[in-house]
Amino acid sequence: MQRLIDLYRQWAGEAPANVQKLPQAGSNREYYRMADADGATVVGVVGTSRDEDHAFVYLSNHFNKRRLPVPRVLAVSDDELCYLQTDLGSVSLFDAIAGGREAGGRYNVNEKELLVRTIRELPDIQIRGARGLDFSHCYPQPEFNMDSVLFDLNYFKYCFLKPTELDFHELKLEADFRLFAKDLTAERADSFMYRDFQARNVMLDGRGNPWFIDFQGGRRGPYYYDVASFLWQASARYSHKLRRELVYEYYESLKNYTEVPSVRHFVEQLSRFVLFRTLQVLGAYGFRGYFEQKRHFIDSIPPAIQNLREMLGLKCFPYPYMMDMLRRLTALPRFATIEQPALNRADGYRTAHTNVYKAHPQDGPATFSKYDGRGPLVVRVFSFAYRNGIPADESGNGGGYVFDCRSTHNPGRYEPYKKLTGLDEPVIRFLEDDGEILVFLESVYKLADAHVRRYMQRGFTDLMFCFGCTGGQHRSVYSAQHLAEHINGKFGVEVRIVHREQGISTVLEARSKGKEGPQP
Structure with missing residues (x-):
């Protein structure tokens, strides 16, 4: 430990103002967070194997030259059993x-x-x-x-x-x-x-x-x-x-x-x-x-x-x-008592990128409309409470889909969730653990994907999805948010989200999409 402090003094010009030992991992190396008087920190390492420490120092220097996201070695002792590196914080x-x-x-x-x-x-x-x-x-x-x-x-x-x-x-x-x-x-x-x-x-x-x-x-x-x-x-x-x-x-x-x-x-x-x-x-x-x-x-x-x-x-x-x-x-x-894991119902929806269906040139337009070819598509997604009415359509297109979430389990019935919304972690875990909302969204995604693909193909400019529940707070907010992120992530179009009863409006901006490849 004293040798590490000496190395710090040699590097910084003064002894550390504070030294805190960090939890030890699987190896025999010891880690210390060392701070100066202004609170700036580095991590000091004391190893037991010169060859192992040398490997880390060499690899760190090489990766930093390649501009890779790794800690930078700041100082090394002559025997390479102690070194200082940049502090990457405490959140793994x-x-x-x-x-x-x-x-x-x-x-x-x-x-x-x-x-x-x-x-x-x-x-x-x-x-x-x-x-x-x-x-x-x-x-x-x-x-x-x-x-x-x-x-x-x-x-x-x-x-x-x-x-x-x-x-x-x-x-x-x-x-x-x-x-x-x-x-x-x-x-x-x-x-x-x-x-x-x-x-x-x-x-x-x-x-x-x-x-x-x-x-x-x-x-x-x-x-x-x-x-x-x-x-x-x-x-x-x-x-x-x-x-x-x-x-x-x-x-x-x-x-x-x-x-x-x-x-x-x-x-x-x-x-x-x-x-x-x-x-x-x-x-x-x-x-x-x-x-x-x-x-x-x-x-x-x-x-x-x-x-x-x-x-x-x-x-x-x-x-x-x-x-x-x-x-x-x-x-x-x-080992026979080891239970088979239950189906992870939290994976009931997909957010991975995938390309939009491209029509064959010989197909021709399926229908003719004054909106054909205008684009780009903007999707609007609302959550609302039925008692306050269905959100008005401001585009002049006559709306799109309205989904009723009230058939699914309502976290608002339970005291711990009454002041939270479908954007809060405890409510998200409640709904995903219960699983009913995920089964519900599977069907919604199939409808939405087909509709978005076709609207993009035809150059339409507006599509609207609304999710209603009792208070517009839990199930509808969760469903609207997840559909919006799903559509934006999958198709790259602009999605405007409005949680009406919560007074929250956000925009997921349109983005360029990468090339789709085969899925292992």
Whole structure:
């Protein structure tokens, strides 16, 4: 600690006015927030491995030259066991999405947007970050290869599989392990494999932009690994639908940096890495849980086993003995009580970008109207209370759709929600957890999508949607807001939102749309 203070004094010209020890993560490194008299802070790090610290310092300097969002190293001790880096604050992606995780995987729109933003930034550090990088500085080895794969598979075998006392033929399993390792390392990889890419290692700035930390274990390797590590983190409980959407977002972003394989090949190879990553984390959980008796890791085993069970049910991998052994493993009585997760009803609507249907030139206009070809389309979405009447149509077109939300569960009946609206987090979670509003919106989205597509194709200028409920406060506000964001996100048109009874008016501006690609 004194050496770190000396390093700070050497860098700043004076001792820190305040030093606060930060919670320790999974490694042996110690972190301190160090502040000067004006309150400006940096983070001081005390390591135990010179090679590991050297890897971080080298990678940080390299990534900063590439203008990637990582902390900047400010000062390093002569033995490289202490260094100072810029302070990225205290809000991690893991903290920011805690509500969805604690709600059993029911992530709201804002939490999903943070996940999308993060996964779309990942190829930047993987592909652009690898350019000009000297991988010989990586720790503990420069690349992902057969030896590292077999090490992790045997870590699973000795630290997790054997303690379960499941009977298996070790030579047959070893043969499948080698075949599995060969398939995982078959493709040439010129990208940077982050290796420990998870929500805890992503910090968020004041605008919600992701910054990456703890990449010192990275090396040359396939980009599939980090996607599997991030999206199949056992405790996150991402639904199948959310994972598919995030894989799509990653695939589309990856196209901006390198030539991508076909969707089919991408998904097949990603599936192998998901299986590998699942076995790898079970090995770690077995060691930390069974041998070191750490409660957190023991508690993490059930969701990891569930991930494994789902993988076994989704795809038949060409490793017959290993797959048979894994099926017997998940069927052991100690794991049989692990419940299947309930359908994540919070994913009842989609907000991912997709292109508008383009009419064939030979189709010709379906009808003729004085509004044909005028455009661009502006969509107006209202929430209202029926007792105050349906909102007036000011466009002169005779309105559009009016949806009655009163058939769905009303949070306004309960005291904790009476002073809140459908824009507030507790009401959002109530409605999404209950699920009735999501089923209702599925049908609304189908109608709205078809109508918006056709209006855009014909060059119409105005379309109106109204949602009514008892007080215009909860269900109608939620529905109007989500339809507006859905239409703006999917079609890129201007959407004007009016929550009439709440006196709130906002505009989601029109934007240019990116090219749609295949969805893994």
